[in-house]
Amino acid sequence: MNYVEALNYINDKNKFGSRLGLDVMEKLLELLGNPHLDMKYIHVAGTNGKGSTSAYMAAILKEAGYRVGVFTSPYLERFNERISINGEDISNERLAVITERVKEKIETMVKEGYEHPTTFEIVTTIAFVYFSEEDVDYTILEVGLGGREDSTNIIENSYASVITTIDFDHTDVLGDTLGKIAYEKAGIIKENGLVISYPQEKEAFEVIEKIALEKKAKLIRCPMENVEIINLNQEGGIFNFKYKEYNFKNIKIELLGQHQIYNATLALMTMLILRDKGLIYLTNEQIKEGLEKTKWAGRLEVLKKNPTFLIDGAHNLQGAKTLAESIKNFRYNKLILGIAILKDKDVDHIVETIVPLADEIVITEVNMPRKMEAEKLEEIIKKHNNNTYIERDIKKAIDKSFDLASEEDLIVFGGSLYLIGDVRKILLKNN
The missing domain is CATH 3.90.190.20 (Mur ligase, C-terminal domain)
Structure with a gap:
């Protein structure tokens, strides 16, 4: 299988539509040796801001010397953008090789009576295989749709569940109220896990609180009221941020818009909390440098x-x-x-x-x-x-x-x- 054949195979599976649920993913990954286990995940759900928040975190971790896998969707110009390590997209050759291996396992499971995986399930599986083989230090995993039954939620544990802004989108699938949508997004929260959430509308945040409590997870609301915007123009933004004993001054970002300052703050908070827990090692300067170097194509x-x-x-x-x-x-x-x-x-x-x-x-x-x-x-x-x-x-x-x-x-x-x-x-x- 070459690159073009791999893309044709993946895109052809759009005929199976989308599916919520994890049974098919579980079987496919089992046949591949469960490559998704034993990786360090930061799982990101939300309506808007998932991609840029993931990009900020990946840039910070890269600045600290880590190898960081990022799974995101959709792509803008080229399919390979969806699966990258330290900003380098998966190569055509590796995508073709892994896709052929995944295809063989899909043929086996279909013969055993399982449903055929959807395009998103296949792409998620390819990402797991690639990141596992490349032995990345951290994987930033962006939810495709919702969270609770999204194929990325096959992971058993995460270092953090990060929830960006929640608003109305895909209401035919996720529900027609903020509470219902929040319930699906909060499905990525793990037992005894860590949740870092953007300040949500009351209806949405109450649902996140309830699920965090049920799962005995620690919920931290990102204090956006501690953000002081110094400058905001068509070149980017500069802001200050205080959290506990931390006092960051003149943080620069190149991404445009006030919302990107808040997305950057959510990423910054996540890094600080993981550092405080001893799960990552980086300096304040590396955090600032990573935020300033972050690129995210197609958004303002x-x-x-x-x-x-x-x-x-x-x-x-x-x-x-x-x-x-x-x-x-x-x-x-x-x-x-x-x-x-x-x-x-x-x-x-x-x-x-x-x-x-x-x-x-x-x-x-x-x-x-x-x-x-x-x-x-x-x-x-x-x-x-x-x-x-x-x-x-x-x-x-x-x-x-x-x-x-x-x-x-x-x-x-x-x-x-x-x-x-x-x-x-x-x-x-x-x-």
């Missing part, structure tokens, strides 16, 4: 200047609100918005949050079955803004946005992570 990322070209996923309501708030940190004359949204998202609320900010709007489509057709999206957008153009082809949508913009303007593409992955690939290729 400036790809070009004159005009400023900004991309951001903004694929759910909380993400759209964050984008709307972050745009205030930019200086511009006119805002041109490029937008595409998946039809199973909270389209109306995403649109009403970001569309009124734009002077002109270029509507496009992502290249996948779940896309919302441009004409249907335009109907919703026109309730808030009539200055619309349709360019179904993403490259043409980018070109149109530049046609509409002068050097002092701001171009923003968002509404879907799949959209910004393609936009990023196109724009960086042409630069």
Whole structure:
């Protein structure tokens, strides 16, 4: 099996859809010798901020000299991004070799009467095998969907369960209240474990507290009230943070937006607590250096200047609100918005949050079955803004946005992570 064959095999299994539950994962990993056991995990769940919080923690640990495996999703430009060690994506060759081995075990289990693993179960398994073979020091494991029955939750123990912001998303699967969603996210909490949570809405935090109590886990709420923002602009942010006897001054980050200061704080807190428990060894300077060096593509990322070209996923309501708030940190004359949204998202609320900010709007489509057709999206957008153009082809949508913009303007593409992955690939290729 070569790389292309491996990707085709993995993507073909999308036909099995998604599945919550761990029985299939348990059998597949057993056949592979249980590579997920005996690794040191930091498990990350939440609605938004999982990826950047994971990136911050990975950068800090790398700065301290550790080898850190990171499993994340989705990818922006290239599948291999989902499985990396110290910022280096899994190679094509290793992905192909491990996929072939996993495929053989899947054929065995299906013959024994087990259900066929889904794409996400297969990819999670490949990550476990890779990190185990590479003998990483720590694995940062990002939940795919929910937490309780997500395939990453096959792990028995973790150094920490980190819960980022909880909001409404995937309500058809996770539930239609913050409490129900929090119940699924808090499913990653382990018996006698450690939980570090972003300050949540009362309804969500009460659920996390209840589950932590039931599992005799220690719950620590990250004290965001101890964050002092010194500077926040289109180049990044500077902030201070106090926790117990620790007093961090002038922490710099390059990721944009106020929310990234809070995500960085959650990562910082997690590192401090694990250090206090004697589970990791690093200095305050390594923490600060790691935070400053953190990169996270596609989230409030400036790809070009004159005009400023900004991309951001903004694929759910909380993400759209964050984008709307972050745009205030930019200086511009006119805002041109490029937008595409998946039809199973909270389209109306995403649109009403970001569309009124734009002077002109270029509507496009992502290249996948779940896309919302441009004409249907335009109907919703026109309730808030009539200055619309349709360019179904993403490259043409980018070109149109530049046609509409002068050097002092701001171009923003968002509404879907799949959209910004393609936009990023196109724009960086042409630069």
